[in-house]
Amino acid sequence: GAVVSQHPSRVICKSGTSVKIECRSLDFQATTMFWYRQFPKQSLMLMATSNEGSKATYEQGVEKDKFLINHASLTLSTLTVTSAHPEDSSFYICSAREPAQDITDTQYFGPGTRLTVL
């Protein structure tokens, strides 16, 4: 159980275009999902927390107009990188938790999406 998928796994886009990344919890309902960014050989940095049916909470320094997050259902959250630039190239990882079933708040991670902006 507790499987999280991401799509696509890799995406290459031109500068100025927008890219949407999907995060799905496959076998549980995720009331909360998280989006992380990971630069090469570095740790994960939390970008935002997404609660189903409400606006995402962004970490300090993360532009909410650039990184649009939607959590419209209990199994799907999307991250849209708008007007992408080369500096947005990174590995984006989502995670999901289901606190009703797990009071330790364990997060289960997706496989990540490698974004390359040319």
Add this chain to the structure above:
Amino acid sequence: AQSVTQPDIHITVSEGASLELRCNYSYGATPYLFWYVQSPGQGLQLLLKYFSGDTLVQGIKGFEAEFKRSQSSFNLRKPSVHWSDAAEYFCAVGSANNAGNMLTFGGGTRLMVKP
């Protein structure tokens, strides 16, 4: 604010040797502690977690970790390393009394295994 330190950026061990990866945390309340493993280009897989109770926690793939409150540590151990264990390991701390909590990750330790 909570923080996690993994003092060793890289560790190399021989296959079959024992392994210990260090993790120190800073948190005012009772922490939830996690170890995740990340293979190249992949997401994170949960190895084990400490919530409460027995301070020696068993995880998947033969890993275990021991919570030592007096040392603010949660070191990961494995008695005999396999070549497939080569990966990046992340220690993380989560809050124990907040509903919507985030994890704070350490910087990671890259494990290399010599044949």
